[in-house]
Amino acid sequence: MSKKLHRISIQITPGQYELLKSSVRPGVSISGLIRKAINKYLKEEWDIERRDFVEKMMKDLDRLKEEAKKDTKVLL
Numbered sequence: 500m501s502k503k504l505h506r507i508s509i510q511i512t513p514g515q516y517e518l519l520k521s522s523v524r525p526g527v528s529i530s531g532l533i534r535k536a537i538n539k540y541l542k543e544e545w546d547i548e549r550r551d552f553v554e555k556m557m558k559d560l561d562r563l564k565e566e567a568k569k570d571t572k573v574l575l
Contacts, residue, residue, distance in 0.1 A: 509533075519532055519533070
């Protein structure tokens with residue numbers, strides 16, 4: 500099963516190009532390095548968003564528990 504890749508064009512600085520070029524070796528292309536960097540960046544961003552979501556949900560849950568306690572006291 501082959502993955503369809505999309506061709507894009509980016510502009511990088513000469514220094515970035517030289518660093519990428521110096522990292523190329525058999526089986527590792529500049530394109531592969533860029534894809535790997537994009538994946539790492541997106542994973543880190545996703546992990547941050549997921550962590551923030553979980554923290555918000557935990558705060559909401561704590562708030563709901565407190566409201567439930569108050570409602571229970573009113574009923575007693």
